Amino acid sequence: GNSVTQMEGPVTLSEEAFLTINCTYTATGYPSLFWYVQYPGEGLQLLLKATKADDKGSNKGFEATYRKETTSFHLEKGSVQVSDSAVYFCALSDRAGNMLTFGGGTRLMVKP
């Protein structure tokens, strides 16, 4: 079956530091890949997505590239802000029925 593995947190960074959160996946076929963000007390919000190999998703300074050869979709941001503190989830969508499989989530804490 499908699975998503992402680095365990928490990840603690200083403001303006470079961020990488690793995500690898196992799936049959060609899934779509997503990053969702969850701020405290809220639901998940779509951050970015990529639907085919070599696609780059980007939003709010975050980027992730769909790497089929390494089955990875690592999240990066060049300069994090305190407001980026949240839990980040990597997910994939099965081609049939739009079923999402989530990783365990990575908590990011950014200190001023």
Added chain:
Amino acid sequence: NAGVTQTPKFQVLKTGQSMTLQCAQDMNHNSMYWYRQDPGMGLRLIYYSASEGTTDKGEVPNGYNVSRLNKREFSLRLESAAPSQTSVYFCASSGGDRSDQPQHFGDGTRLSIL
């Protein structure tokens, strides 16, 4: 723009009590989902509904039932609550069954079972 609305936001139950969690979306989406979120485990799918009138089991359906009341509403029922069902429950919706369509989430229901 309400999006996906869940009620209640918080609830405390005693073991054996029953409860229905409500979810409504105003985006005219066909598909709706119920997830539970437990620490370190991401979100796990309980049930989903690909269209009005249909429901299917997800990864962890035991102890739950669902009803797709109409296109807007999708409820989750716990018939006899157990402490293992203490969790945060999220409802989501999406426009269809294409894999590239993102899901839109409500703010969650925090449920504690004593």
